[in-house]
Amino acid sequence: MSEAPATVVSLHRQLGLTDDEYARIEEILGRKPNHAELAMYSVMWSEHCSYKSSKIYLRTLPSEGPQVLIGPGEGAGIVEVDGVAVALRIESHNHPSFIEPVQGAETGIGGIVRDILSMGARPIALLDPLRFGPLPVEDTVEPATAERNRFLVEGVVTGISTYGNCIGVPTVGGEVVFDPCYSGNPLVNVMCIGVAPVERIMLARAHGPGNVVLLLGSKTGRDGIGGVSVLASSAFEEGSETKRPSVQVGDPFTEKLLIEACLELIERGVVVGIQDLGGAGICCATSESAANAGTGMRIHLENVPRRERGMEPFEILTSESQERMLVIVTPEDEEEALATCRRWGLGASVIGQVTASGRLEVFEDGVCVADVPAASLGDGPVYYRPVERPHEAPPVPDTDVAPPEDLRRAVLALAGDPSLCSKRWVWEQYDHQVMLGTVTGPGADAAVLRLPGARKRIAVTADANGRWCAADPYLGTCHAVAEAARNLSVVGAEPIAVTNCLNFGNPERADVMWAFSESVRGLGDACTALGTPVTGGNVSFYNETAGRSIDPTPVVGMVGVVADAGPPGTGFRGAGHLIVLLGETLPELAGSEFLRIVHRRQGGLPSLDLAREAALGRVVRGAIARSLLSSAHDCSEGGLALALTESCLAGGLGAAVTPEDGLPVHVWLFSETAGRVLASVEPHRLPALRALAAAEGVPVSFLGTVGGDALRIGSEADIPVAVLRDVYDNALPAAMRHA
Amino acid sequence: MELVRFAVAVDVMPKDGISDPQGQTIERALPSLGFADVHDVRVGKRIELAVEAPDAETAEAIVRAACVRFLANPVIEEFQVHVLERAGGPA
Amino acid sequence: MELVRFAVAVDVMPKDGISDPQGQTIERALPSLGFADVHDVRVGKRIELAVEAPDAETAEAIVRAACVRFLANPVIEEFQVHVLERAGGPA
Amino acid sequence: MAIVVFPGSNCEQDVLQAFACLGVRAEYVWHHATDLGGFDVVVLPGGFSYGDYLRTGAIAAFSPVMEAVRRFAAAGGLVIGICNGFQILCEAGLLPGALRWNAGLKFICRPVTVRVETTDSPFTSAAVAGQALEIPINHFQGNYHCSPALLDQLDAEDRIAFRYADNPNGSVSDIAGVLSAGRNVLGMMPHPERAVDPAVGGTDGRVVLDSMLTSLWSLRAGVR
Numbered sequence A: 001m002s003e004a005p006a007t008v009v010s011l012h013r014q015l016g017l018t019d020d021e022y023a024r025i026e027e028i029l030g031r032k033p034n035h036a037e038l039a040m041y042s043v044m045w046s047e048h049c050s051y052k053s054s055k056i057y058l059r060t061l062p063s064e065g066p067q068v069l070i071g072p073g074e075g076a077g078i079v080e081v082d083g084v085a086v087a088l089r090i091e092s093h094n095h096p097s098f099i100e101p102v103q104g105a106e107t108g109i110g111g112i113v114r115d116i117l118s119m120g121a122r123p124i125a126l127l128d129p130l131r132f133g134p135l136p137v138e139d140t141v142e143p144a145t146a147e148r149n150r151f152l153v154e155g156v157v158t159g160i161s162t163y164g165n166c167i168g169v170p171t172v173g174g175e176v177v178f179d180p181c182y183s184g185n186p187l188v189n190v191m192c193i194g195v196a197p198v199e200r201i202m203l204a205r206a207h208g209p210g211n212v213v214l215l216l217g218s219k220t221g222r223d224g225i226g227g228v229s230v231l232a233s234s235a236f237e238e239g240s241e242t243k244r245p246s247v248q249v250g251d252p253f254t255e256k257l258l259i260e261a262c263l264e265l266i267e268r269g270v271v272v273g274i275q276d277l278g279g280a281g282i283c284c285a286t287s288e289s290a291a292n293a294g295t296g297m298r299i300h301l302e303n304v305p306r307r308e309r310g311m312e313p314f315e316i317l318t319s320e321s322q323e324r325m326l327v328i329v330t331p332e333d334e335e336e337a338l339a340t341c342r343r344w345g346l347g348a349s350v351i352g353q354v355t356a357s358g359r360l361e362v363f364e365d366g367v368c369v370a371d372v373p374a375a376s377l378g379d380g381p382v383y384y385r386p387v388e389r390p391h392e393a394p395p396v397p398d399t400d401v402a403p404p405e406d407l408r409r410a411v412l413a414l415a416g417d418p419s420l421c422s423k424r425w426v427w428e429q430y431d432h433q434v435m436l437g438t439v440t441g442p443g444a445d446a447a448v449l450r451l452p453g454a455r456k457r458i459a460v461t462a463d464a465n466g467r468w469c470a471a472d473p474y475l476g477t478c479h480a481v482a483e484a485a486r487n488l489s490v491v492g493a494e495p496i497a498v499t500n501c502l503n504f505g506n507p508e509r510a511d512v513m514w515a516f517s518e519s520v521r522g523l524g525d526a527c528t529a530l531g532t533p534v535t536g537g538n539v540s541f542y543n544e545t546a547g548r549s550i551d552p553t554p555v556v557g558m559v560g561v562v563a564d565a566g567p568p569g570t571g572f573r574g575a576g577h578l579i580v581l582l583g584e585t586l587p588e589l590a591g592s593e594f595l596r597i598v599h600r601r602q603g604g605l606p607s608l609d610l611a612r613e614a615a616l617g618r619v620v621r622g623a624i625a626r627s628l629l630s631s632a633h634d635c636s637e638g639g640l641a642l643a644l645t646e647s648c649l650a651g652g653l654g655a656a657v658t659p660e661d662g663l664p665v666h667v668w669l670f671s672e673t674a675g676r677v678l679a680s681v682e683p684h685r686l687p688a689l690r691a692l693a694a695a696e697g698v699p700v701s702f703l704g705t706v707g708g709d710a711l712r713i714g715s716e717a718d719i720p721v722a723v724l725r726d727v728y729d730n731a732l733p734a735a736m737r738h739a
Numbered sequence B, C: 001m002e003l004v005r006f007a008v009a010v011d012v013m014p015k016d017g018i019s020d021p022q023g024q025t026i027e028r029a030l031p032s033l034g035f036a037d038v039h040d041v042r043v044g045k046r047i048e049l050a051v052e053a054p055d056a057e058t059a060e061a062i063v064r065a066a067c068v069r070f071l072a073n074p075v076i077e078e079f080q081v082h083v084l085e086r087a088g089g090p091a
Numbered sequence D: 001m002a003i004v005v006f007p008g009s010n011c012e013q014d015v016l017q018a019f020a021c022l023g024v025r026a027e028y029v030w031h032h033a034t035d036l037g038g039f040d041v042v043v044l045p046g047g048f049s050y051g052d053y054l055r056t057g058a059i060a061a062f063s064p065v066m067e068a069v070r071r072f073a074a075a076g077g078l079v080i081g082i083c084n085g086f087q088i089l090c091e092a093g094l095l096p097g098a099l100r101w102n103a104g105l106k107f108i109c110r111p112v113t114v115r116v117e118t119t120d121s122p123f124t125s126a127a128v129a130g131q132a133l134e135i136p137i138n139h140f141q142g143n144y145h146c147s148p149a150l151l152d153q154l155d156a157e158d159r160i161a162f163r164y165a166d167n168p169n170g171s172v173s174d175i176a177g178v179l180s181a182g183r184n185v186l187g188m189m190p191h192p193e194r195a196v197d198p199a200v201g202g203t204d205g206r207v208v209l210d211s212m213l214t215s216l217w218s219l220r221a222g223v224r
């Protein structure tokens, strides 16, 4: 070994390793690690890369199903739809986006796209569930903070637009939610869907000693040394700017070349194994792909193209420079692979060989600078962190809420709330059409996409409710799964698989770990109940600033299969159609948007019956398959008030509805009881719909009739559609306009 | 206090060590256009503006403050401010 | 002939008379940030590069040629070339 | 029919698919190609050639294939540049003017209504003069700029192919598409290939593609 290991004993703490972890490294190596080795373990064993706090919980998730080809543990999960492999995965890029929103969002998209690419799949769609602190329109927030929040929204949306549009992958959905808990820590989650012929699925496996290891894409610089991993593995502290690794800058152009070159290499049949370079860079990609195949690897650092002079071995090994992939080919195919990359104008270098040693041996100019068992890097510690239910009693469900002074004003307040209003301002900045596969784009309950190579279509959505999870992480997470499934059902899609991004606070806090464990339990139970195996996901801990943790925010990404008939759409379609509610409205305003917006109170959440939710899904999909419905829309945040508003606006038609007997009007209108769908039907189809629903025990209630140019709620409110449209469409652009 | 109008230029460049994909792509394109001897291309912004201030020092200070707060992104960019001249008479 | 490496800066600005939405947007935003005395904001590009040439005049000529052909678009932009210094030794 | 692929193009498959919808076979031509012999139509598709770095279309304009496109156009061949293709044609000097950042400084992806301003071109012959078409735009740099003198000339020569009904990006005189002096080169910001299928984006874009096919057949039949 080249380096004297004497000085490193206290270095491990600087690198974020505990004394126990350091001792284990010594035990693995049978000696003291040198600096490069220590750096490698420190990134690979970071929370972000090793899942050391979450592993024991994630294992409990249901991950099997007839459609699942590849479950958790790979770059992405894969399900089979109509003979085609559909890859799905979601990732967080919260911390980098807070530091530099444009580049943080850009590199987030880049990373998730390469995860999909590493499965041999062509990325065909992106979704971006986003959460920020309140905008300046809300008087409850300090102006400087609100201004910063707006800057973050602007930057993140620009980043996603810049990167996604350039690489030619449509961004077809996402979420934008505002809540004070995200002011110091926005959530930027990104989800990607890809497709491949089933026989072309690739894995990160460095099989075949003697095979050649190629590094494709951008040059390696000092950017993000320990970047994402270190950033995402501890909380923000004031004044820690100087310790931050330099920010990574996205290069969507190179990513586009990387996509095309990698897919061409796979099509040419020269790829033995392929792995993306994300967190922990070369160190992670080489050790993982060797360990997965039970082989070893010898790497020659002098062959790694660099952007900067004078880089140390540990820097080259752990740099998180963007837009790079690792590809394993046979020596016979080496020239063809290099020629293909040249043709695309993409950098490619031979940086090493696969060996049979089981070790990752790293050389620089012939000198060995690191030599560790390849599998040991990925085989990090496992923690059973303390778990404790917080002491304060969970908020009491609030069913006894006063009616608003003015119902009309209340409806408009909801329609114009930044979290509930139209997100057109955001998604019009995204190319959501490229690839000509977007049958239903952003703005609907779920996006519906054509599947290249298949006759069936798929639908995708991403959902979460942090406030409900703060009230009850178990039930709140179940709600997220239920809502995702409902969003798919209303576009006629049968849910088949889930991916998830679990955004939480500091795992070293027992209350955070308790919420996490409850959330995972809810995720598992709900996915089991709704028949949607979890094919993978991502955990983002340490989402806190200055000791203030975000609400637990598990984001559920779900994919479904659309059988045949075109989806009916959100909008009312014809005057005289009957408006019906499938499901039952309970008197529960706890946790509702009405409570938050009109009464400025938080707390609680609605009840949930997963069996009823499953039955509702079957009814809605059955009705759509039989073409019984003219429109269908998920009724959730904002209750019937918002669902009616959106169906009126999407169809450009008014509606007259009569409040239900037995419930106060505001409770009926604003309750957010789960398991409900707002639909419209032509009168002669109602009996068939009723029969279908009765067979599943789902109640169907008649609400009123489509028609006119206003939303009429009994004799209580009469709001012109034009007024609703103005409020709903302009709220976000107005909030984003500079003063 | 009489205000004078100064023309000021701000050069905003990517910080050292921050990758500059745009510069790299331009650099790769140049040889095929017959410019083989051009290297190390970096692309930034140039902002020209007029500012009213009692003197050049104040003008510079005002623009520096605007850079820190708004015109440059200190996370990835560095900037230089040049007060060019008195532009025209008093404002 | 011995070649020397010169650092060169190119300023590419929107032509006079061409509207500059970026500049206008910045100008509109500045007063609310407390910069009321800033006007006439124009935003362009700054390109820094190194060129190998026998002398400064040739270096400038090379970069000018690159601007005319490529780095600036004469329909909407004008440019200035500044040879800054000998950057390091011979190439 | 040739669809030129530059590094960073991303609408080439869509154009191929759109023409396939109309029963026409097209093939990709790489940006290194130096010969376009044998093709009747050349399409420069949308996307982000060279990442839009420096200026949109600026680097692609110097690709070897652009020399071939120049010769092809000079010989009277039909050339259509869509979005990034339009930007490349301007940068290459095959069309006058330049495309700048949208006035609102935002990327815009949405359907817009354009008016057909002239039917005297191989790309609009199947339209009715003044016909309104709903076709998606998808760009950050679609703000067409030219000098007042050039604008007068374009008007006088009836070379403005499309105008926006409701200008989304600040283009001079609402221009959405312009023709070359020979009327055989068209650049347009809206994406006609995104509007050929009723399931995704309507069918108004077919007017442009249909016009091209009709013109080609009459060209071939020597009926011009």
Ligand SMILES: Nc1ncnc2c1ncn2[C@@H]1O[C@H](COP(=O)(O)OP(=O)(O)O)[C@@H](O)[C@H]1O
Pocket: A048, A049, A050, A058, A061, A071, A072, A073, A074, A075, A076, A077, A115, A278, A279, A500, A501, A502, A534, A535, A536, A537, A538, A539
């Ligand atoms: N919340 C979760 N639920 C299920 N699987 C998860 C979850 N979080 C992470 N995983 C799985 O753990 C594996 C490792 O994740 P990660 O380290 O983020 O992947 P990568 O190395 O590609 O960045 C992935 O296959 C991922 O799907």
Ligand SMILES: [Mg+2]
Pocket: A074, A075, A115, A118, A276, A278
């Ligand atoms: Mg991965």
